[in-house]
Amino acid sequence: MSSGSTPTSATPEELYRNSPDQSVPWVVQKYGGTSVGKSLDSxxxxxxxxxxxKTNVAIVxxxxxxxxxxxxxxxxxxxxxxxxxxxxSSSSSKENGSVSGSATPFFPKRVGSGFFGKDMSSSISSLTQLDLNGNTRSSSPSPFTSSSNRSKSPPKSPTTPGPQDEExxxxxxxxxxxxxxxxxxAARNTLRAGPLREExxxxxxxxxxxxxxxxxxAQIIDEISPRSQDSIVGTGERLACKIVAAALRDRGVDSELVVLDNIVDSSFAAVGGDAALTAAGDQGVAQLGQEFYDHLAVKLGERLRDCGQRVPVVTGYFGPVPGSLLAQIGRGYTDLCAALCAVGLKASELQVWKEVDGIFTADxxxxxxxxxVPIITPDEAAELTYYGSEVIHPFTMEQVIRARIPIRIKNVENPSGGGTIIYPDEAFPRSLQTVKPQLEELTVEERMPTAVTIKDSIIVLNIHSNRKTLSHGFLARIFGTLDRAGVVVDLISTSEVHVSMAMQSFTHRHRLTRLTADLEKIGDVSVSKExxxxxLVGRNMRNAIGSAGAMFTALARAGVNIEMISQGASEINISCVIEEKDAIKALNVIHESCLTQPPSPARFSEGLQLKA
Incomplete structure (x- = not known):
C-alpha cells in the first residue's frame, strides 16, 4: 500500500525522499507528544x-x-x-498506585517486532501476535513495512481477548x-479516506x-514485571509513529516505520549490558555502562541507513534493556533514543521540536x-533542566555533546525561527585558572547571567540534632534514611548539627509522614510547605563578582523572604528557596535586576577577577 493507491495522493515518483548520496548530512528531528498530536501538517x-x-532526515x-x-x-x-x-471492586479507580512484579518477564518468548509472545496461559482464549509488517498492495511499499521484511505476509486479523462477564x-x-x-x-482527522487510512x-x-x-x-496472574511495564508503555510510541508515518506518506513524503523493539539483542551482554548490571551504580542501583549506549548508537545508525531513501519514523521506545528501560532511563527515553540515533548517523545536528521558540531568559x-537565548552551554541547560525548565535531560545531552553534535531547540509552529542551540563554547573557560586577559574586555551583556527559573511544589525539611557528641554520624544517618525512602533532594544546606533540605512535594501524603517519622529518630524535624x-543560572557568573549580592538585594527590596540559600559546585547556579506565593513576583524582580538592567557599579566594581 502507498499513497499512490489513493487517487488524490502523490505517485511514488513524486514523493519526497532522502538522498542516496552518503555524503549528504543527516539531521535527527525529535517531536514531542503534543507536536505529534496537533502539528502533523507543520x-x-x-x-x-x-x-x-539536501539534508537527510530521520524522525523520532x-x-x-x-x-x-x-x-x-x-x-x-x-x-x-x-x-x-x-x-x-476498585479496578476502575483512577488513583495512583505502585506496580508490583518480579524481575522475570511475563512472556519469555518475543515474536516479530512486537512484545507479545505466542505462549499464553490456557485461561486466555487467544492473543494476537503484534506484527508490524503490513501488506504491500501497490508498487510503493507501505510505510508500516520495514525494508527488511517487505516480502512477508500480512498478519492475521486480531482476535480480541477479554473477560466473559458484564464488566x-x-x-x-x-x-x-x-x-x-x-x-x-486522529487517523481519521489526519488522513484522507482511502486504503492508506484503512490500513x-x-x-x-x-x-x-x-x-x-x-x-x-497480567490481571489473571496479578503481576506486571518491569520488563512488561516497559512493553506496555512502548505501545504509545508505536501508535504515534504509525500515525506520523502514514500522515507523511499521505502528504507526499516517502516514510518508513522503524520499530526498535528488538534492537537490543544478546550481543549487548558483552558491551555494558547484563555485565554492567552486576556492579552497583549510584545509590546501590545497577546501571548500564557507556559501552552499552555506544554499541546501541552504532546499531541504530545501521538500522536507519537500511531505510534507504525512505524517511525513517522511529519509535522513541527501543525495547527491553537490562534492568528495565523505565528504571534505567525513565520517561525521557525518547530524547535519549533521538540522541543515540544522531550519534549513530553522525548527524550534523539533533533537533528537539517543541511548542516554544527555544530557551528563554525566563518563562x-x-x-x-x-x-x-540563541546559544547556551550544556552545563547551563542541565542546571535549567534540574531547576524547573523543560530543556533536555543532562544524560541525553551528554551522549550527543560528547560526539560533538550540537542540539537545537526549535518551535514546530515557527520553523523559520533560529531557536536555541546547545553547544560547548570552548572560548569561555571552565575554570578561573585558564581565564585569559582578553576576558577583561567582556561587555556588560556577556557578564550577565543566562536565565532565571522557578521550580514550584517544594517542601523544606529542617533537621536539628542536639547530640553534638554524635555529630560525626549525623549526616550519614540522614542520607541513609533518604536513600531507603528513595527521596531526591534538590538543594541542601548543612552545618555540624543542622541540615535543611529542599525537595519536590510528595504525591502521597503518607510518604512525607513516614519520612518525617524516620528523621525524627535522628533529630528535631520541622517542615515548610508550599x-x-x-x-539564577549563567556560565559567566563564576567570573563576575556581585551576582549573588544583586540577586538577594533585589529580593529583599521586593519583600521576598528567603528560606535557604545554595550555590552549586559548578559555580554557574545560585539558588534559594522562597514561598510559593512569591514565585512569580520574585521571577520578574530577578529578571529585571539581573538579566535586563545593566549592572550597577557596586555590582561589578572590580569587573572580572583573574587568578595569578
Whole structure:
C-alpha cells in the first residue's frame, strides 16, 4: 500500500525522499507528544524543507498527547497497567498506585517486532501476535513495512481477548478503549479516506486489542514485571509513529516505520549490558555502562541507513534493556533514543521540536520581558533542566555533546525561527585558572547571567540534632534514611548539627509522614510547605563578582523572604528557596535586576577577577 493507491495522493515518483548520496548530512528531528498530536501538517512541511535543502532526515516521536502530557497516551498506559492489578471492586479507580512484579518477564518468548509472545496461559482464549509488517498492495511499499521484511505476509486479523462477564467496560478496558478511540479519531482527522487510512485504522485496532489481551493476562496472574511495564508503555510510541508515518506518506513524503523493539539483542551482554548490571551504580542501583549506549548508537545508525531513501519514523521506545528501560532511563527515553540515533548517523545536528521558540531568559508566560537565548552551554541547560525548565535531560545531552553534535531547540509552529542551540563554547573557560586577559574586555551583556527559573511544589525539611557528641554520624544517618525512602533532594544546606533540605512535594501524603517519622529518630524535624526554588543560572557568573549580592538585594527590596540559600559546585547556579506565593513576583524582580538592567557599579566594581 502507498499513497499512490489513493487517487488524490502523490505517485511514488513524486514523493519526497532522502538522498542516496552518503555524503549528504543527516539531521535527527525529535517531536514531542503534543507536536505529534496537533502539528502533523507543520511536521510534514519541516521534513520537506530539509529534504529540499539536501539534508537527510530521520524522525523520532514520543507518544501522542492531544493537549497536555497529563492527558497523554503514556499516562493512560501507566493508568491501565495499574488498573489491571487493582482489586475487582476498585479496578476502575483512577488513583495512583505502585506496580508490583518480579524481575522475570511475563512472556519469555518475543515474536516479530512486537512484545507479545505466542505462549499464553490456557485461561486466555487467544492473543494476537503484534506484527508490524503490513501488506504491500501497490508498487510503493507501505510505510508500516520495514525494508527488511517487505516480502512477508500480512498478519492475521486480531482476535480480541477479554473477560466473559458484564464488566468489560470497567477498569483497564475503559482506558484501552479511550486510547483506541483517540488514535482512531486522529487517523481519521489526519488522513484522507482511502486504503492508506484503512490500513492505519487496522494497525491501531490490532495494537490496542493486543494491549488489551496483554493487560488481561497480567490481571489473571496479578503481576506486571518491569520488563512488561516497559512493553506496555512502548505501545504509545508505536501508535504515534504509525500515525506520523502514514500522515507523511499521505502528504507526499516517502516514510518508513522503524520499530526498535528488538534492537537490543544478546550481543549487548558483552558491551555494558547484563555485565554492567552486576556492579552497583549510584545509590546501590545497577546501571548500564557507556559501552552499552555506544554499541546501541552504532546499531541504530545501521538500522536507519537500511531505510534507504525512505524517511525513517522511529519509535522513541527501543525495547527491553537490562534492568528495565523505565528504571534505567525513565520517561525521557525518547530524547535519549533521538540522541543515540544522531550519534549513530553522525548527524550534523539533533533537533528537539517543541511548542516554544527555544530557551528563554525566563518563562515567557510569567515574565513578559523574557527574551530568547540563541546559544547556551550544556552545563547551563542541565542546571535549567534540574531547576524547573523543560530543556533536555543532562544524560541525553551528554551522549550527543560528547560526539560533538550540537542540539537545537526549535518551535514546530515557527520553523523559520533560529531557536536555541546547545553547544560547548570552548572560548569561555571552565575554570578561573585558564581565564585569559582578553576576558577583561567582556561587555556588560556577556557578564550577565543566562536565565532565571522557578521550580514550584517544594517542601523544606529542617533537621536539628542536639547530640553534638554524635555529630560525626549525623549526616550519614540522614542520607541513609533518604536513600531507603528513595527521596531526591534538590538543594541542601548543612552545618555540624543542622541540615535543611529542599525537595519536590510528595504525591502521597503518607510518604512525607513516614519520612518525617524516620528523621525524627535522628533529630528535631520541622517542615515548610508550599515553597519554591528560584535559580539564577549563567556560565559567566563564576567570573563576575556581585551576582549573588544583586540577586538577594533585589529580593529583599521586593519583600521576598528567603528560606535557604545554595550555590552549586559548578559555580554557574545560585539558588534559594522562597514561598510559593512569591514565585512569580520574585521571577520578574530577578529578571529585571539581573538579566535586563545593566549592572550597577557596586555590582561589578572590580569587573572580572583573574587568578595569578
Amino acid at each position: 511536521i510534514t512541511k519541516i521534513v520537506e524543507s530539509y529534504i529540499s535543502n 516521536c514520543s507518544a501522542r498527547s492531544s493537549h497536555t502530557k497529563a492527558l497523554g497516551t503514556t499516562n493512560l498506559l501507566l493508568q491501565a497497567s495499574r488498573e489491571a492489578l487493582a482489586p475487582p 468489560v467496560e470497567e477498569g483497564f478496558h475503559k482506558t484501552v478503549d479511550l486510547i483506541k478511540k483517540g488514535h482512531l479519531e 492505519l485504522e487496522e494497525e491501531i485496532e490490532r495494537d490496542c486489542e493486543s494491549l488489551r489481551g496483554f493487560l488481561y493476562a 515567557p508566560r510569567k515574565v513578559k520581558s523574557a527574551r530568547l 515553597m519554591a526554588i528560584l535559580s
